[in-house]
Amino acid sequence: MLTAAIIAILVVMIMAITRAIMGPTLYDRILAVNMFGTKTVLLISVLGFAMGRPEFLDIAIVYALINFISVIAVLRHSDKSIFKTTQADKKSMQRHS
Amino acid sequence: MMDIIMNISSAVFLLIGSFLCVSGGVGILRFPDLFTRMHAAGVTDTLASAMILTGLMLQNPDGLVILKLIIILLMTLFISPTASHALARAAMINGLKPMLDKPADHEGGMSSKT
Amino acid sequence: MRHTVYLSLMLAIFWLLNSGHFSLLMISLGILSIFFVLYIAHRMDVLDHESQPLHLTLKLPAYLVWLIKEIILSNITVVKHIWFDNKAISPAMQVINISQATDVGKVIYANSITLTPGTVSVELEGGKITVHALLSESLKKLEAGEMDRRVTELEK
Numbered sequence: 001m002l003t004a005a006i007i008a009i010l011v012v013m014i015m016a017i018t019r020a021i022m023g024p025t026l027y028d029r030i031l032a033v034n035m036f037g038t039k040t041v042l043l044i045s046v047l048g049f050a051m052g053r054p055e056f057l058d059i060a061i062v063y064a065l066i067n068f069i070s071v072i073a074v075l076r077h078s079d080k081s082i083f084k085t086t087q088a089d090k091k092s093m094q095r096h097s
Numbered sequence: 098m099m100d101i102i103m104n105i106s107s108a109v110f111l112l113i114g115s116f117l118c119v120s121g122g123v124g125i126l127r128f129p130d131l132f133t134r135m136h137a138a139g140v141t142d143t144l145a146s147a148m149i150l151t152g153l154m155l156q157n158p159d160g161l162v163i164l165k166l167i168i169i170l171l172m173t174l175f176i177s178p179t180a181s182h183a184l185a186r187a188a189m190i191n192g193l194k195p196m197l198d199k200p201a202d203h204e205g206g207m208s209s210k211t
Numbered sequence: 212m213r214h215t216v217y218l219s220l221m222l223a224i225f226w227l228l229n230s231g232h233f234s235l236l237m238i239s240l241g242i243l244s245i246f247f248v249l250y251i252a253h254r255m256d257v258l259d260h261e262s263q264p265l266h267l268t269l270k271l272p273a274y275l276v277w278l279i280k281e282i283i284l285s286n287i288t289v290v291k292h293i294w295f296d297n298k299a300i301s302p303a304m305q306v307i308n309i310s311q312a313t314d315v316g317k318v319i320y321a322n323s324i325t326l327t328p329g330t331v332s333v334e335l336e337g338g339k340i341t342v343h344a345l346l347s348e349s350l351k352k353l354e355a356g357e358m359d360r361r362v363t364e365l366e367k
Contacts, residue, residue, distance in 0.1 A: 001112065
């Protein structure tokens with residue numbers, strides 16, 4: 001069963017990466033990367049069990065915290081004007097408004 | 098006997114969790130815009146994580162490991178709403194308009210259901 | 212004072228859980244870091260009923276059980292829409308009035324809205340929450356206000 005869970009999580013990670021590459025806006029990419037991070041936490045804990053090394057859980061805890069901090073940091077950064085005017089964002093805004 | 102029950106329930110939890118995970122992944126690919134995709138990501142962040150971690154808890158009835166799994170679960174449940182709220186708010190502030198179903202009630206409104 | 216004691220207790224438990232060693236060096240390092248964190252927390256002035264809502268302890272479990280039930284139900288709805296009819300979604304956005312008096316109550320309400328898949332709280336300002344929903348039915352359910360009532364009961 002652990003193998004099935006690992007495969008499912010890996011498939012979801014591939015899907016998240018696909019979304020991160022497809023875009024179309026910056027925020028879709030951040031959402032995909034955030035999802036990728038939470039799946040990594042799950043993958044590390046399941047892998048720890050599959051390999052019989054529960055010490056991996058400590059790494060999973062640390063990774064959960066780092067993932068949260070990085071998402072919040074990128075979002076704070078995006079409030080500044082640097083990211084606002086990427087080409088895809090402009091196109092998407094025109095399409096929606 | 099107890100072992101068999103534990104193993105079976107752990108397998109069931111892991112399978113349901115994997116299915117929900119894949120559903121969230123499909124949702125993130127199939128839904129039309131950022132705000133709807135966020136709901137799909139919510140599925141994987143809440144129930145799918147909880148199911149998989151509960152399945153792992155049933156695998157190993159060792160106190161310290163279960164407590165660590167509970168810490169991971171609580172962290173996921175505290176962090177994911179904060180992150181999605183920050184994401185939605187930043188997207189709104191920077192001018193990304195959600196696609197709405199209702200007929201637009203303002204100038205040059207959003208496209209309706211596609 | 213109550214909050215200081217509670218925080219140091221929590222930190223001690225957290226340290227012991229994560230280290231698992233009981234040698235003199237580890238314990239003294241742990242005590243040192245607990246005092247360091249307490250000092251920082253006092254300097255930042257964050258030790259109060261908001262960072263440690265002790266007054267909610269007794270009422271929280273019942274609310275959590277109800278919230279978990281709600282999360283499971285809305286998960287089933289969203290998964291159904293993902294697999295079978297993802298054209299039948301009706302994304303909607305609306306401002307919803309809230310009846311909580313304290314900031315803690317408001318934050319709990321907004322977090323509960325975001326935690327149930329299908330609804331995301333986008334903006335919380337004063338007595339109003341802007342909510343984006345995947346289905347307009349879930350907005351109607353929020354407006355009916357069962358969750359609102361439960362959170363308001365929680366903070367009394």
